[in-house]
Amino acid sequence: MSCSLSLQVMRLLLRCFVARVAHTPVPCRRMGATGMTPDKLVSYWQKVFHKYGIPEAKDSSRILVAHALGAKTFYGIGxxxxxxxxxxxQLLFVEKMAQQRLKRVPVQYIIGEWDFLDMTLEMRPPxxxxxxxxxxxxxxxxxxxxxxRHSSETTILEVGCGSGAVSLALLRKFPQMRVIAIDKSEAAVSLTKDNAERLGLRHRIHILQHDILTDPVERLQDLGAVSxxxxNPPYIFTEDMTQLEPEILR
Known part of the structure; x- marks a missing residue:
């Protein structure tokens, strides 16, 4: 085993030791890079995720391994x-991401992006x-x-834009359309702006932090009429919250 690889394995073991001291259920196995293929990595982490009750264990493993190898899907690796x-x-990168998944962090947050229709959007909590x-x-x-579709005066208002997925998808389908996207969350407004920039649609969308229940309605009226x-707001009843998976509840 080379000196550099020995250091990598030592770091891996150290992290696992720290996790055990913190009483975090983290698997630890001395995995050398030699002979460890993407197929074997998927199989290994799928078993670990299944053991610790992580939903969609196989899909999670494939997504994380593919991301570490620079591919969108596991089949994209070849x-x-x-x-x-x-x-x-790459081995350590997969291990680092897998530790987050074991803490029930959604894979979309771990890899920082997700495909929606024909777009790749940045994703970040909350x-x-x-x-x-x-x-x-x-x-x-x-x-x-x-x-x-062909009207140059069409404007759509989206209430609760989140990541911007709906607004940006509509802009791509309707080249003449404009969108007003609002959300009460500063984090959502910021993410929608970043995704609009990423897709080259920032000039066709007006993004505003606004709470329709508490902020003055005049702020929206001043933006003009909409077509x-x-x-697509959150629609889970309060009494059902305790039954949610940790990924959603948080």
Whole structure:
């Protein structure tokens, strides 16, 4: 074993020791980089996640390993690369991300991004992660607003923009449209702005921190008339909160 690899393994063991002292249920195994392939890494962490009750253990393992290897999906790695040994740095990167997953941090927050329809959006807590049902909502809005596709005066107001997923998806589908996106959360407004910049759509969207229940309605009236209103707010009853998975409850 080379000197550099020995140092890497020692660091791994040290982190596992610290985690054990803190009484955190973290698996520790002396894994050398030699011979450890992406396939084997997925299999190993899938078993660990399953042991500790992590939902979607296989998918989580594949996403983290793919991300460490610079791919969007595990299949994107390629069959040959999936059977080739990973580097010591890649091994440690997967281990670091896996420790976060064991603490029930969603994979979207761990890798810092997520695909939504034809977009890749930045993701960061505490902004909620868009779900597949959110994609269905975008489809419904597109269907209902089809007649507005070529109008240069079409403006849609989204209440509760979160990561900006809905607003930005609509802007990509309707090239002539403008969007007003509001959210009461400063973190959500900031993330929507960053995603709009990332997709080159910042010039077509007005993003505003605004609470529709407490802030003056005149702030929105001053922005002019809108053609449609869309909203996908949190909809979980308070009495159901205790039944949520930790990833959502936090």
């Amino acid at each position: 069959s040959r690369a999936a059977r080739s040994p990973v580097s010591a740095d 902004v909620l992660i868009p779900r597949p049902e959110t994609e269905e909502l975008v489809g419904l809005v597109i269907s209902d607003c089809e007649g507005l 449609a209103l869309v909203s």
